[in-house]
Amino acid sequence: MFTKYYSRMPASVGVAQPTEQENHSRFHSKKEIEVDEKQMNHADSTYKREQLSIDETVEELSYFAVFVVYWCYLTMLIAGRLRNYVNKILIFLRVKNDPFAPPPGYAPLFKELEQFWLTRVYQRIRDLFERTITGVPGAKIQVINRASDDENASFYFTGGTTECLNFGSYNYLGFAQTSGPITDSVAESIKKYSYGGGSSRLEAGKYDVINELEETIARHVGKPSAMAFGMGYATNSTTLPAICGGKGCLIISDTLNHASIVAGARDSGARILVFKHNNPKDLEKVLRDSIVEGQPRTRRPWKKITIIVEGIYSMEGEICRLPEIVAVKKKYKAYLYVDEAHSIGALGRTGRGVCEQTGVNPADVDILMGTFTKAFGSVGGYIASHTELIDHLRHLSYGNVYATTMSPPCAQQALGALRVIMGEDGTTDGINRINRLKENSNFFRTNLAKLNFHVVGDRDSPVVIMMMYHPSKLAYLSRKCLAAGIAVVSVGFPVTPLLLARVRFCLSASHTIEQLQYVLKVMDELGDVLLVKHKRR
Numbered sequence: 061m062f063t064k065y066y067s068r069m070p071a072s073v074g075v076a077q078p079t080e081q082e083n084h085s086r087f088h089s090k091k092e093i094e095v096d097e098k099q100m101n102h103a104d105s106t107y108k109r110e111q112l113s114i115d116e117t118v119e120e121l122s123y124f125a126v127f128v129v130y131w132c133y134l135t136m137l138i139a140g141r142l143r144n145y146v147n148k149i150l151i152f153l154r155v156k157n158d159p160f161a162p163p164p165g166y167a168p169l170f171k172e173l174e175q176f177w178l179t180r181v182y183q184r185i186r187d188l189f190e191r192t193i194t195g196v197p198g199a200k201i202q203v204i205n206r207a208s209d210d211e212n213a214s215f216y217f218t219g220g221t222t223e224c225l226n227f228g229s230y231n232y233l234g235f236a237q238t239s240g241p242i243t244d245s246v247a248e249s250i251k252k253y254s255y256g257g258g259s260s261r262l263e264a265g266k267y268d269v270i271n272e273l274e275e276t277i278a279r280h281v282g283k284p285s286a287m288a289f290g291m292g293y294a295t296n297s298t299t300l301p302a303i304c305g306g307k308g309c310l311i312i313s314d315t316l317n318h319a320s321i322v323a324g325a326r327d328s329g330a331r332i333l334v335f336k337h338n339n340p341k342d343l344e345k346v347l348r349d350s351i352v353e354g355q356p357r358t359r360r361p362w363k364k365i366t367i368i369v370e371g372i373y374s375m376e377g378e379i380c381r382l383p384e385i386v387a388v389k390k391k392y393k394a395y396l397y398v399d400e401a402h403s404i405g406a407l408g409r410t411g412r413g414v415c416e417q418t419g420v421n422p423a424d425v426d427i428l429m430g431t432f433t434k435a436f437g438s439v440g441g442y443i444a445s446h447t448e449l450i451d452h453l454r455h456l457s458y459g460n461v462y463a464t465t466m467s468p469p470c471a472q473q474a475l476g477a478l479r480v481i482m483g484e485d486g487t488t489d490g491i492n493r494i495n496r497l498k499e500n501s502n503f504f505r506t507n508l509a510k511l512n513f514h515v516v517g518d519r520d521s522p523v524v525i526m527m528m529y530h531p532s533k534l535a536y537l538s539r540k541c542l543a544a545g546i547a548v549v550s551v552g553f554p555v556t557p558l559l560l561a562r563v564r565f566c567l568s569a570s571h572t573i574e575q576l577q578y579v580l581k582v583m584d585e586l587g588d589v590l591l592v593k594h595k596r597r
């Protein structure tokens with residue numbers, strides 16, 4: 061019923077030119093390679109995914125199911141084309157106006173293909189997206205009722221709301237609340253600071269509460285220093301150009317990294333290569349080949365290589381294979397940047413994120429990025445690293461120099477939630493929430509898989525993906541969910557490949573087992589009606 065657009069890393073242009081010796085000497089000694097080779101092999105042999113990966117789901121799909129999905133898209137495209145031709149004739153005959161026609165003498169603002177997709181495909185299911193909500197995005201959410209009289213080209217409110225169980229918000233630890241000590245401290249902070257920051261951090265935006273947040277998040281993730289930003293997206297998009305970029309630098313990025321990473325990597329001016337999603341072996345191949353080949357044309361060694369991955373992939377629910385990625389990074393002396401937007405607070409015994417979850421020493425990850433928008437119920441992001449890098453960033457990140465500082469009450473919300481997670485409020489509320497989130501996630505994931513759906517993602521991940529494949533079935537399921545009082549996120553092409561339409565459930569510590577059982581019951585019934593229980597028994 062809601063959607064999130066995110067773009068994946070495009071495959072990049074190839075590199076050339078070997079001067080193997082020169083490049084090797086720059087990155088490691090032979091002895092180090094032997095040691096790390098053992099580490100890699102060990103890490104790989106112990107890795108076992110409990111759930112299906114995205115590729116495995118497709119392998120399990122019958123040829124008939126694949127055919128039906130492609131057939132559905134084909135009929136939509138043919139019907140759309142026919143409607144477009146009829147439309148053009150009506151516009152030519154002046155029976156109809158063309159709302160997208162540019163003023164005389166101007167170039168068209170919209171690309172024809174994008175327009176075609178929006179009006180002929182997306183519009184058919186636009187009622188699943190862009191819904192207006194009101195109230196707290198907690199375990200339940202109020203969705204404002206609406207209708208359309210023009211085939212989803214526009215909507216109007218019909219009055220009233222529908223209360224839904226909320227599986228669309230990233231309220232992992234249930235800190236989306238309007239009462240309790242954190243809310244009280246935020247209300248106090250609005251009286252103290254007002255709402256807006258009023259200036260960039262570098263100028264008059266260096267608030268005490270943001271300093272405290274930075275010091276606390278650094279302690280939580282086990283790094284000497286941290287810096288906060290007003291927006292998670294801008295944390296990536298303005299940090300990567302400041303530290304990973306420039307001529308002769310290389311970024312190696314997971315294919316499914318978030319759009320903010322894509323934007324930052326592109327803006328950095330570094331050369332970008334991608335490796336197969338969450339695949340350390342492919343990462344090693346890409347890294348080794350690029351070191352051997354060196355920079356394009358000149359064949360000089362790369363000045364700096366940075367690997368970028370995510371803690372939890374938010375559209376797959378998969379946890380990063382961090383131990384093996386760290387082994388590769390150490391072997392070739394590359395830097396490692398980990399985006400913990402979805403994993404900080406949600407993963408690890410004490411909510412310290414993917415390092416704690418996978419037993420990696422945070423010192424082995426050069427840059428830890430995270431956001432306050434998910435587990436902390438606030439807004440903003442952070443970069444945690446060694447002090448010199450953070451000091452460097454304070455002067456070179458556009459997010460710190462040109463963007464208005466984080467809103468102090470939002471910093472207070474993030475700080476309050478962080479202190480609860482760390483147990484610094486003197487209670488066990490934080491650890492209880494972390495445990496509840498894990499219990500809920502594992503209960504829901506296991507039982508959904510038992511119903512024979514294709515469920516993607518790892519144990520303990522609060523993002524549970526149920527594969528639908530067929531776009532019309534996706535739409536039907538989403539509408540039926542809304543009618544049954546369940547809000548889910550539907551995701552299809554162009555966010556995913558054509559074949560891989562899916563439903564995403566974001567679990568929360570604030571869900572109850574009874575609520576999860578109800579959703580499982582509804583999914584069971586809908587799965588039978590739609591024939592989307594694809595798991596081979």
Ligand SMILES: Cc1ncc(COP(=O)(O)O)c(C=O)c1O
Pocket residue numbers: 291292293294296318320370374399401402431432433439440441
């Ligand atoms: C992996 C990842 N990084 C960064 C962001 C951007 O964070 P924000 O939504 O806080 O701007 C998101 C958003 O969902 C994300 O999933």
